[in-house]
Amino acid sequence: MEHRQTHFFYALKLPAETKSQLNKYCQQLQGELPFLRWVHGEDYHITLAFLGDAPVEKLELSKQFIQEQLSDDAEFSLTIQSLGTFGRKDSPRIFWAGVEQEPRLDAVRAAVFSACTQAGFQLESRPFHPHITLARKWKGEAPFPLTAEQLRLSFAEPIHFLAKEVVLYQTHLDKVPKYEAIATFRLS
Template structure:
């Protein structure tokens, strides 16, 4: 099965991010395949296709990693694109994260390497994908996107507390991906780091 490890967002945060995407659509931005609000999350590690035994391994070991962490706060702020505005491919919401998020991602990376999942080539850049740029994204869309990116830094701020990590299954359909929560691992109950 295709799977990934992520921070699951509460429904109200997903709804607010879905509203942000809807506002961008309403502004006339075309050529973007938008992420469904219920699928919005923060990916820590994409695993690709894994075996059932790997799910059992993660179910056993991921809680140990999670218990080493206390709840922490993420701040969502502004919009951006990967790899850059000249040739955008992914439209994202920025994440201002404390050190524990980077430590957690590094620990998950080490754990999944034990399963044979190759490490990422790029450094971890926390972000929330809102949409993927399509082939019909034209110069007019690019100009509008640039305006929206500049405006977003002053109008969009949101915070959420993180207290667990989750393993999801990803099934692809013609209508888009469907994510199924397989299990979650809770952080310890200590005070926020």
């Protein structure tokens, strides 16, 4: 039996309504912005900690620690209202929607991050930049047309939602949508 490459990550779950609003928005953009792959609407999320290929014992430990860490955290509201890119300005690798700064999101992320480190995971230490990946790999003939400033201001109608759940997802590269929720932690 071949071992299919799979990986795990903790993320903030977006409500179904929010996913569908974002998806409608992306469908309008697809004509103008040729990216190789647009993310399936069901797969939108905000990554909190990327674990990679994870041994079961460490996963179990991390779930236990996250349960403890998040037991006092309440749900909070977030606003999606900007777009941005990672990678080269003229040929971005990732096209994303950004959320407004929210200290409680940072606190939840810090809790998840420390629970995972405690469970023995080595995590990337770059600064947390909460975002929702919408598309990957620019494939336009022309360079990517929008400046950072235009992207920042281009979200016409902000999308507000309540952050209620942190989810442990497993990736299935051969499926669409490709993220499966393995465990869910509700914010009270």
